Amino acid sequence: MTRSVRAALKLAILRICLNGLPAREHAVVAGFPDEEGNSVEVVRELAGCLPVYWLVAGDPESLAWLVSDADGVSRVRCVRKNSLRAYWAYVTARYVFFTHGLYGSPKPPRHKTIVNLWHGDGPKRRPGFATIRSTFVVSGTRLWGEPRAQGFGVGQHGVLICGNPRVDQFARPATDEALRELKLEARRPLVVWLPTYRTTRYPGDRLGAVRNWSDADSLSVSAVVQATLTQAVQDAEAMGVQLVLKPHQLDADNYASTGLHIITDTDLREARISLYQLLARADGLITDYSSVWTDFLVRDRPIGFYCPDLDQYVGGRGLNVDHYPSLLPGQLLEGAADFRTFLRDCVDEPAASRRLRRRAAVRIGAETRPAATRRLLDAVGVRCRDTRE
Numbered sequence: 001m002t003r004s005v006r007a008a009l010k011l012a013i014l015r016i017c018l019n020g021l022p023a024r025e026h027a028v029v030a031g032f033p034d035e036e037g038n039s040v041e042v043v044r045e046l047a048g049c050l051p052v053y054w055l056v057a058g059d060p061e062s063l064a065w066l067v068s069d070a071d072g073v074s075r076v077r078c079v080r081k082n083s084l085r086a087y088w089a090y091v092t093a094r095y096v097f098f099t100h101g102l103y104g105s106p107k108p109p110r111h112k113t114i115v116n117l118w119h120g121d122g123p124k125r126r127p128g129f130a131t132i133r134s135t136f137v138v139s140g141t142r143l144w145g146e147p148r149a150q151g152f153g154v155g156q157h158g159v160l161i162c163g164n165p166r167v168d169q170f171a172r173p174a175t176d177e178a179l180r181e182l183k184l185e186a187r188r189p190l191v192v193w194l195p196t197y198r199t200t201r202y203p204g205d206r207l208g209a210v211r212n213w214s215d216a217d218s219l220s221v222s223a224v225v226q227a228t229l230t231q232a233v234q235d236a237e238a239m240g241v242q243l244v245l246k247p248h249q250l251d252a253d254n255y256a257s258t259g260l261h262i263i264t265d266t267d268l269r270e271a272r273i274s275l276y277q278l279l280a281r282a283d284g285l286i287t288d289y290s291s292v293w294t295d296f297l298v299r300d301r302p303i304g305f306y307c308p309d310l311d312q313y314v315g316g317r318g319l320n321v322d323h324y325p326s327l328l329p330g331q332l333l334e335g336a337a338d339f340r341t342f343l344r345d346c347v348d349e350p351a352a353s354r355r356l357r358r359r360a361a362v363r364i365g366a367e368t369r370p371a372a373t374r375r376l377l378d379a380v381g382v383r384c385r386d387t388r389e
Contacts, residue, residue: 011103011104011106014087014090014091014103014104014106015104015106017087017091018090018091018106018109018112019106019109021091021092022092022111023092023093023094023111023112024092024093024094025050025051025094026050026051026052026053026089026092026093026094026095027046027050027051027052027053027093027094027095027096027097027382028052028053028055028086028089028090028093028095028096028097028102029042029043029046029052029053029054029055029096029097029098030054030055030056030081030097030098030099030102031098031099031100031117032057032099032100032119033057033058033249034056034057034058034063035063035066035265035269035274036099036119036166037164037165037166037169037274037275037276038099038117038118038119038138038164038165038166039054039097039098039099039117040066040067040166040274041165041166041168041169041372041373042097042117042165042373042376042377043066043067043070043076044066044067044070044071044373045070045165045168045373045374045377046095046377046382047067047070047071047072047073047075047076048070048071048072048384049072049377049382049383049384050075050094050382050384051075051077052075052076052077053077053079053085053086053089053090053093054067054076054077054078054079055079055080055081055086055089055090055102056078056079056080056081057080057081057082060078060079060080063078064078065272066274077089087103090102090103093112094112094113095112095113095114095115095380095382096108096112096113096114096115097114097115097117098114098115098116098117098134099116099117099118099119100119100132101116101132105131105132105133105134106133107133108133108134108135112135113135113136113380113381114133114134114135114136115134115135115136115137115138115160115376115380116132116134116136116137116138116152116154117138117164117165118137118138118139118148119291120140120164120290120291120292120294120295121139121140121141121143121144121145121164121291121294122144122289122290122291122293122294123144123289123319123320123321123324123327124196124215124289124291124317124319124320125317125318125319125320126151126320132152133152133153134152134154134158135154135158135380136154136158136159136160136379136380137152137154137158137159137160138160138162138164138165138376139159139160139161139162139164140161140162140163140164140167140294140295140366140367140372141161141294141364141365141366141367142161142364142365143321143327143363143364143365144291144294144320144364145159145160145161145365146159146161147320160376160379160380161365161367162367162372162375162376162379163298163367163368163369163372163375163376164295164372165372165373165376166274166276166295167276167295167298167370167372168370168371168372168373169274169276169277169280170276170277170279170280170298170299170370171280171370172277172280173277173280173281174271174273174277174278174280174281175273178271178272178273178277179281181267181270181271182263182267182268182271182278183261184242184244184261185242186281188240188241188242189239189240189241189242189283189284189346189347190241190242190244190281190282190283190284191236191241191242191243191244191282191283191284191285191286191343191346192244192245192246192278192279192282192284192285192286193243193244193245193246193260193285193286193287193306194246194248194285194286194287194290194292195219195245195247195248195251195253195287195288195290195306196215196248196287196288196289196290197215197247197248197250197251197252197253198215198216198217198218198219198251198252198253198309198313199215199216199217199218199251199252199253200250200251200252215313215316215317216309216312216313216316216317217309217312218252218253219253219308219309220253220254220255222308224308225308226255226257226258227336228308228335228336228339229255229258229260230257230258230259231336231339232336232339232340232343233258233259233260234259235336235339235340235343236343239343239344239347240347241283241343241346241347242261243260243261243343244260244261244262244263245260245261245262245263246262246263246264246268246275246278247262247264249264249265263278276295279292279296279299280299282299282301283301283302283346283347284301284302284303284304284342284343284345284346285299285301285302285303285304286303286304286305286306286333286342287303287304287305287306288305288306288307289307289313289319289324293305293328293329293330294364294366297329297357297360297361297366297368298368298370300354300357300358300368301346301349302330302342302345302346302349302353302357303328303329303330303357304330304331304332304333304338304339304342305325305328305330305331305332305333306332306333307332308334310324310325327360327363327364328360329356329357329358329359329360329361330342330353330356330357
């Protein structure tokens with residue numbers, strides 16, 4: 001029997017069991033990567049309500065720190081995703097939550113609730129994902145949430161615009177000690193640049209058959225980009241601002257020669273903080289087509305957009321909205337002078353900047369209230385008994 005036949009047989013058996021077995025009072029959560037913020041926050045909140053099976057690809061012990069201080073942590077069972085224990089937990093769970101699909105994502109039976117947490121809102125064009133089936137799909141904005149009714153085949157009633165659970169990490173900001181681990185100074189203003197990856201650097205066994213791909217030319221090979229960023233680093237230092245780059249784990253771009261302070265996923269892991277806990281200490285954010293800015297609206301801090309390849313990106317992968325710059329809650333940074341203005345705004349923000357951001361939040365229908373995860377669990381019917389430790 002070939003590997004593909006075995007995999008198809010396994011999924012077929014899981015589908016039959018999912019439909020035929022009764023639901024037990026526990027939940028299953030799976031995210032990609034294992035530390036993905038939406039899945040982690042759902043595990044943490046569910047732990048105070050009912051038993052949770054957290055299905056992971058990596059070493060369960062290495063992930064324990066992410067939930068160790070959560071209420072009801074003793075009810076969390078972290079198990080390998082491709083194990084019999086994980087399969088059994090999945091087919092018998094009353095609630096299933098995932099970020100990128102799970103076990104082929106079959107159509108949910110009526111007696112079980114399956115929630116697609118997804119992994120953010122934003123303008124990047126994506127193909128239809130109706131094959132990732134679920135009862136509900138989560139969003140943080142009306143602009144990008146409402147189209148998911150058709151895209152994921154859940155109908156309007158199945159779209160939950162409750163905010164992405166990971167924004168709850170803003171309420172647990174990185175400590176001064178964690179910042180020192182990252183070679184940052186707690187007393188100095190911090191601005192984080194989170195660029196979308198244009199070209200991937202494939203690091204190993206991730207997402208099945210997906211390998212390297214490119215949505216646009218690498219930014220770091222551009223002499224203009226290199227010069228702009230090098231000047232921005234120098235200007236930030238002169239202002240006393242810490243300008244930090246956190247690249248995506250798949251990003252093939254290399255900005256080391258610009259002098260940017262680069263923080264990796266490994267650095268965050270060693271400091272025992274998440275990306276959003278770092279952002280909770282940020283005075284400003286720079287990004288482009290990433291969904292992170294829709295989450296950062298919760299912080300109500302300046303957001304700048306560095307999109308030197310806007311025309312190429314629109315003509316390549318494409319965006320799912322017209323006139324993207326008109327939606328933005330902050331300025332487009334087109335050169336070193338714009339960077340200087342933005343960095344000053346992060347230290348002392350003018351009222352006009354705040355008004356622009358708040359109008360943009362209304363325009364896209366952003367959910368900016370705290371407690372997103374609790375709203376999600378309420379919406380899907382998870383009721384916490386008085387079992388918190």
